[in-house]
Each structure stands twice: as structure tokens, then as C-alpha cells.
Amino acid sequence: MNSEQNAENINRHEFLRKLGFAGSALAAVYFGANLQSCTNDRVSPAPTNLTLDLSASENAALKNNGGYVIKDGVVIAKSNTGAYIAATLTCSHEGKREIIYQTDHFYCTAHGAKYDNNGKGLNGDGKKGIAVYTTSLTGNILTITA
Structure with missing residues (x-):
């Protein structure tokens, strides 16, 4: 054999x-x-002087509290208090680029991670938080910076 x-x-x-x-x-x-870890290392690079003309039709959603737009990997929203806020489009839970704004918080449509307006996680899937950016308004021009 x-x-x-x-x-x-x-x-x-x-x-x-x-x-x-x-x-x-x-x-x-x-x-x-x-397997992937729940870290924030997959977040898109922070914006540098991203600007939006609030009078432009593509930004019309920002006229209403709770409205949002997505531009260059950033979710820009008008909070329920009327403040302009911005955060990364990339969720820290699994790196999905599915963050939206829902009335008073950021939300990942992939797995349900929730984040407050300052990027702090509001549930288990959002525990790592997300990057938020500084916004400033001059006339009709909204500027977002890291």
C-alpha cells in the first residue's frame, strides 16, 4: 500500500x-x-471648508427644522431647535455610509445606531459615537469645518 x-x-x-x-x-x-471591530477608524476624512449655499434648490431641505442634505461624505442638518449641525456620513458601528438625520438625532439606516447632535452614541450600536463638525453661517453660506 x-x-x-x-x-x-x-x-x-x-x-x-x-x-x-x-x-x-x-x-x-x-x-x-x-469580522470588523466597532471603531471609528473607518470614518471619512474630515471636511475642510465645505460650503453650502442655503438659497440653492439642492439645499432646500435645510430650510426646515429636521431637514438634512448629504454632501461630500457629510450629513448637514437643521436641528429641531433651528441650529445647523454636521456629522460624518460613516457610521462607527460597521463603517456603513448610511447616516441620516431624524428630527432630533443622527441615525444609521443599516443597523439602527443612534447619535445625538453632538455625536454621542444613544444606543449600543452607536456607543463609539460619530465625528461632528463645526458649522458657521454667513449670509446664505453655511461653512462646515473639522
């Missing part, structure tokens, strides 16, 4: 079990390459 005939044919799962991997350790080996 040659060594090929004696070789035991096993699948990957059995091979890992023979190495001593079981339970959650086995799952980590299988899925480890796709």
Missing part, C-alpha cells in the same frame, strides 16, 4: 477539529476574516 491509499480523506471542518478547534474557536476560524 502506498501513502496515498493510507491517507485519510477529511474535510476542513474535521481537520480543524483534529487540531483541537471546537465550538466558538472553530467559528472564529471560519468567520474571523470577515
Whole structure:
């Protein structure tokens, strides 16, 4: 008999079990390459002098409290108190670029992470917070800076 005939044919799962991997350790080996941490390191670069003309039709949503627009990776909103606020479009939970503004807070449509107007997380998925930016208004020109 040659060594090929004696070789035991096993699948990957059995091979890992023979190495001593079981339970959650086995799952980590299988899925480890796709896991991501909940960090803020995937946030888009901060804007430098992003400007919006509030009289332009594409920014009409900013005339109403709770309205928002998205430009260059930034969510710009008019809060329920009438203040202009801005935050990154990128959620710190899983790096999805799905932040919107809902009446009085930032919200990620991907998994439900919520953030207050200062970027502080309001639930477990939002616990890492998001980057918020400084806004200043001169006439009809709103400027957003890091």
C-alpha cells in the first residue's frame, strides 16, 4: 500500500477539529476574516471648508427644522431647535455610509445606531459615537469645518 491509499480523506471542518478547534474557536476560524471591530477608524476624512449655499434648490431641505442634505461624505442638518449641525456620513458601528438625520438625532439606516447632535452614541450600536463638525453661517453660506 502506498501513502496515498493510507491517507485519510477529511474535510476542513474535521481537520480543524483534529487540531483541537471546537465550538466558538472553530467559528472564529471560519468567520474571523470577515469580522470588523466597532471603531471609528473607518470614518471619512474630515471636511475642510465645505460650503453650502442655503438659497440653492439642492439645499432646500435645510430650510426646515429636521431637514438634512448629504454632501461630500457629510450629513448637514437643521436641528429641531433651528441650529445647523454636521456629522460624518460613516457610521462607527460597521463603517456603513448610511447616516441620516431624524428630527432630533443622527441615525444609521443599516443597523439602527443612534447619535445625538453632538455625536454621542444613544444606543449600543452607536456607543463609539460619530465625528461632528463645526458649522458657521454667513449670509446664505453655511461653512462646515473639522
